[in-house]
Amino acid sequence: NSVPGGFVCMDASEIERVAVLGAGNMGHGITEVVAIAGYDVTMRDVEEEFVDSGYEDIEWSLDKLDEKGRIDESADDVLDRIDITTDLETAVGDVDLVIEAAPERMALKQEIYGELDDFTPDDAILASNTSSLSITEIATAVDDPERVVGTHFFNPPVKMDLVEVIYGERTSDETAEAAHAFVESLDKTPIYVRKDVQGFVVNSVLGPFMVEPAWMVSNSEATIQEADAAMVHQRGYPMGPFELGDLTGIDIGYSVREEAGIENPPLIEEKVEAEELGRKTGKGYYDYEEGEGADYE
Numbered sequence: 001n002s003v004p005g006g007f008v009c010m011d012a013s014e015i016e017r018v019a020v021l022g023a024g025n026m027g028h029g030i031t032e033v034v035a036i037a038g039y040d041v042t043m044r045d046v047e048e049e050f051v052d053s054g055y056e057d058i059e060w061s062l063d064k065l066d067e068k069g070r071i072d073e074s075a076d077d078v079l080d081r082i083d084i085t086t087d088l089e090t091a092v093g094d095v096d097l098v099i100e101a102a103p104e105r106m107a108l109k110q111e112i113y114g115e116l117d118d119f120t121p122d123d124a125i126l127a128s129n130t131s132s133l134s135i136t137e138i139a140t141a142v143d144d145p146e147r148v149v150g151t152h153f154f155n156p157p158v159k160m161d162l163v164e165v166i167y168g169e170r171t172s173d174e175t176a177e178a179a180h181a182f183v184e185s186l187d188k189t190p191i192y193v194r195k196d197v198q199g200f201v202v203n204s205v206l207g208p209f210m211v212e213p214a215w216m217v218s219n220s221e222a223t224i225q226e227a228d229a230a231m232v233h234q235r236g237y238p239m240g241p242f243e244l245g246d247l248t249g250i251d252i253g254y255s256v257r258e259e260a261g262i263e264n265p266p267l268i269e270e271k272v273e274a275e276e277l278g279r280k281t282g283k284g285y286y287d288y289e290e291g292e293g294a295d296y297e
Ligand code: 3HC
Pocket: 060, 061, 062, 064, 065, 130, 131, 153, 154, 155, 156, 158, 159, 160, 203, 206, 238, 239, 244, 248, 252
C-alpha cells in the first residue's frame, strides 16, 4: 500500500478499530452498523448529552433488530463493542479508520480534520460522511490528502444498503479501495463516485425530488399530503419527499442548500426557523408527538 508521496495506507483487512465523529442520526446509525459487523468502535460527540442520546438510539434500534432476529448475537454483545466519549484524542488516538459525521459546515469540518491530523496515527484513513461538501476541500486541512475519502451512508444507516465511496481530487486509489472493501465488510453495497461533484450521485438526483414539492406547497400548488401521496402511489417510492425530510431532518437539506448557494423554499425556511425539524424534534411537516406521523395514505 505504498503510495507516491510516501503515505502508507491502512489496508481494509487491517482495520480493527474505528472512530465515528458525531452521535446524531447518521453518526449513531453508522456506529451501530460498524459494531454489528464486529468492529470495535468509539462514538464521539462534543457534548455528553449528544453522546448519551445517540447511544440510547442505538440501544433502541438494536433491541428492535434483536426482537426481529435480524442480528446474530444479542444487543448487549454488540453494545460491548461500542465506547462513547467527548474527547477527540481518546476517540481517534489509536484507530485505523475515522468516519466523520459532523454537521455540514465546511469551516467546522476543516477544523476537525486539522485536529485529526494531530491526533490520528499517520496511516489511519479519514472518511467523511458528508452529503454534499467537497472531499477535496475538506482534505486541504490535513498534511496528506491521499488518506481522505468520502463514505456517504444513507438514513437510516442500519436499513439502507447503499454507501457512496467518494474520491477527492487527491484521494489515493489505495484509500478508496480500502474504504470500498470496508463498506463491503459491513454487508453494504458500495459504489465509487470518482468525481467530487456537488451532491455526489444520490443527492444530485434526490435534491430536486425533495425541493420541488416544497416550492409547490410554498406556492399553494399542492399540499404536503398530496405531494407525498403522489410520489408514493404514482412513483412507488418508499416514502414521500416530506415524510423523508422529516426522517432525515429538515435542517440537513436546508444547510446543504445554504452551503451550495441554492435558495430554500419559504416552507423549508419557516420549518427551520420554528425549529420544527422532523422526527427528531417531534414535529416537522407531520406531527410525531401526537402519534400521527405521516398521514397521507
Ligand atoms: N433500527 C431498527 N429498526 C428500525 C429503525 C432503525 N433505525 N428504523 C425503523 N425501524 C423499524 C420501525 O420501528 C418499524 O418497526 P415495527 O414494524 O416493529 O414498528 C420498522 O423498522 C419499519 O418497518 P416498515 O415496514 O415500516 O418500513 P421498512 O422497513 O419497509 O422501510 C425504510 C423503512 C427503510 C426507512 C423505508 O421507508 C425507506 O427506504 N425510506 C426511504 C429512506 C431513504 O430514502 N433514505 C435516504 C435519505 S437521503 C440521505 O440519507 C442522504 C443524506 O445525505 C441526507
